[in-house]
Amino acid sequence: MESKPRIIPDDEPIIQLKDVHKRFGKKEVLRGLDLEVRRGETFVILGPSGTGKSVTLKLVVGLLKPDQGEVYVTRVPVHRASAEQMDEVRSRIGYLFQSGALINWLNVAENVALPLTEHTRNLPHEIDRRVDEYLSMVHMIASKYQMPTELSGGQKKRVALARVLAGAPSVILYDEPTAGLDPVMTANISMLIRKVQRELGVSSILVTHDLPCAYEAGDRIAMVADGKVVYHADTETFRHTDHPAVRHFLSGGRGRNSDPEGKP
Amino acid sequence: MIRLLTHLGAYLESAFVGVGYTIELMVVSTSFTSKHLWRRRRFVVEQLFTCGIRPLPVVLVVATFTGMILALQTGLELEEFGAKDRIAAIIGVGLCREMGPFMTALILTASVGAGIAAEIGTMKVSEEIDALEIMSIKPHSFLVMPRIVGLAVMCPLLTLITDVVGILGGLIVGATRLQISPLVYMRGVQNALSYEIWFLGLPKDVYTGLVKALVFGVIIASVSSSAGLRASGGAIGVGRATRSSVIHCFLLIIIVGYYMTSFFYS
Numbered sequence: 079m080e081s082k083p084r085i086i087p088d089d090e091p092i093i094q095l096k097d098v099h100k101r102f103g104k105k106e107v108l109r110g111l112d113l114e115v116r117r118g119e120t121f122v123i124l125g126p127s128g129t130g131k132s133v134t135l136k137l138v139v140g141l142l143k144p145d146q147g148e149v150y151v152t153r154v155p156v157h158r159a160s161a162e163q164m165d166e167v168r169s170r171i172g173y174l175f176q177s178g179a180l181i182n183w184l185n186v187a188e189n190v191a192l193p194l195t196e197h198t199r200n201l202p203h204e205i206d207r208r209v210d211e212y213l214s215m216v217h218m219i220a221s222k223y224q225m226p227t228e229l230s231g232g233q234k235k236r237v238a239l240a241r242v243l244a245g246a247p248s249v250i251l252y253d254e255p256t257a258g259l260d261p262v263m264t265a266n267i268s269m270l271i272r273k274v275q276r277e278l279g280v281s282s283i284l285v286t287h288d289l290p291c292a293y294e295a296g297d298r299i300a301m302v303a304d305g306k307v308v309y310h311a312d313t314e315t316f317r318h319t320d321h322p323a324v325r326h327f328l329s330g331g332r333g334r335n336s337d338p339e340g341k342p
Numbered sequence: 343m344i345r346l347l348t349h350l351g352a353y354l355e356s357a358f359v360g361v362g363y364t365i366e367l368m369v370v371s372t373s374f375t376s377k378h379l380w381r382r383r384r385f386v387v388e389q390l391f392t393c394g395i396r397p398l399p400v401v402l403v404v405a406t407f408t409g410m411i412l413a414l415q416t417g418l419e420l421e422e423f424g425a426k427d428r429i430a431a432i433i434g435v436g437l438c439r440e441m442g443p444f445m446t447a448l449i450l451t452a453s454v455g456a457g458i459a460a461e462i463g464t465m466k467v468s469e470e471i472d473a474l475e476i477m478s479i480k481p482h483s484f485l486v487m488p489r490i491v492g493l494a495v496m497c498p499l500l501t502l503i504t505d506v507v508g509i510l511g512g513l514i515v516g517a518t519r520l521q522i523s524p525l526v527y528m529r530g531v532q533n534a535l536s537y538e539i540w541f542l543g544l545p546k547d548v549y550t551g552l553v554k555a556l557v558f559g560v561i562i563a564s565v566s567s568s569a570g571l572r573a574s575g576g577a578i579g580v581g582r583a584t585r586s587s588v589i590h591c592f593l594l595i596i597i598v599g600y601y602m603t604s605f606f607y608s
Contacts, residue, residue, distance in 0.1 A: 136472075139476055141472055141475065141476070165478045168475075168476050168477070168478050169478055171476065172476075173472075173473070173476045175469045175472070175473060176469075177468055177469060179468065179469040179470050179472065179473035180470070180473075181465075181470055181473075181474075182465075182470070192477060192479065193477050196477065196478070196479050197477075197478065245477060
């Protein structure tokens with residue numbers, strides 16, 4: 079973590095999406111999405127499946143380009159960034175994929191070491207020491223020499239988080255980090271996300287539809303429906319809001335005011 | 343009619359995009375060879391093993407029996423004209439010029455190329471390639487370059503083995519079924535190959551075959567990697583990518599093989 083300066087939270091947004099539209103074939107997934115992530119906060123994007131949450135993360139990291147609208151990461155216009163600018167932006171971003179996306183033919187230690195072997199001139203023993211440090215942080219040091227195929231879903235995600243941390247990011251994007259995990263592992267991952275934010279001061283976007291995870295890890299929560307943010311607030315306010323789209327989602331679609339688009 | 347033209351247009355567009363992407367992949371990945379060869383030495387060695395050692399048993403069996411079949415078929419016909427000892431020249435020249443590189447390339451396409459397309463395709467659909475890109479690790483250098491080097495080195499080496507083993511297979515049939523002395527057979531092979539121009543100590547028929555094999559190796563690695571990197575749509579997409587990589591490699595090997603023969607011998 080020592081290779082990059084710590085982020086000190088201030089009022090300037092570290093990530094901004096302005097009126098973003100994205101279409102896949104005939105389906106318009108995002109329809110004018112706006113959001114801002116402040117430095118040092120964990121911003122949760124909550125919403126049902128298929129509302130463009132993961133697409134939003136891919137737009138932030140430049141894996142997808144918006145059809146319309148603007149995406150800024152640390153003031154860099156990602157929507158029209160050159161390859162060099164994208165490399166520079168990505169060097170500050172860590173992305174935790176839903177599946178972990180570990181390289182299957184590398185063992186746990188080699189996966190975590192990837193950002194270090196690729197982008198630093200550290201000696202092998204120094205890389206090994208840092209790999210141990212990150213694996214200890216996510217409680218996976220005992221699996222250091224195992225292959226990804228030998229790990230459970232939760233273990234893969236923890237190793238993937240260690241790999242993300244090895245890249246010394248100032249921004250971490252979490253794509254459904256608790257999907258498919260049992261409640262104990264969900265709590266474990268949520269606490270890890272909170273721990274990473276507190277100890278390393280990173281800014282994060284957490285995409286999930288898992289409420290306990292959102293409440294445990296999030297500072298602010300945005301509700302996405304119909305391709306745009308229909309409501310956002312700090313975590314406490316969000317929990318008690320009467321906004322119809324939020325109540326619909328929180329009640330699992332069975333509650334009052336159950337219009338998913340948030341229309342009164 | 344308009345619908346048909348629309349589909350045709352979409353197909354052609356996709357084909358042109360695919361060709362462009364594959365050529366770019368080949369050029370960019372090859373350009374990483376000098377810069378990243380040492381850094382990726384472990385992956386390169388792994389690929390040399392995957393491309394060279396794993397398919398070796400199949401190559402040996404196919405080469406032996408091809409030489410034997412060729413000897414038997416031509417030998418029985420030539421025996422009627424009292425020219426059965428000419429099989430040495432036919433087998434030697436036929437294997438070294440065309441059949442050696444061609445058969446080796448087809449075996450590598452089916453075994454190694456299909457494996458590359460499936461492996462990279464699976465990495466693509468399971469977001470491993472995206473993970474690499476986000477870590478600013480270029481798949482061209484990390485995945486494709488070691489495979490191009492592996493096949494570019496191993497395809498000519500396996501071709502050389504195919505040539506030698508195929509000629510020995512012909513010798514076995516010549517000696518046992520056609521009563522041709524092994525010495526006469528080997529001298530026949532030597533005479534057939536030796537009157538052409540030599541390069542790096544190799545007769546023209548041999549080195550042109552090896553040059554072809556090198557080009558085929560680069561084609562197999564690039565086309566298979568390209569198909570894998572463009573895979574989408576889960577397991578079905580990986581299957582489609584693998585199938586298309588094998589078909590395109592076969593077609594390119596035959597077409598490029600013809601033009602290279604034409605270049606070297608016309």
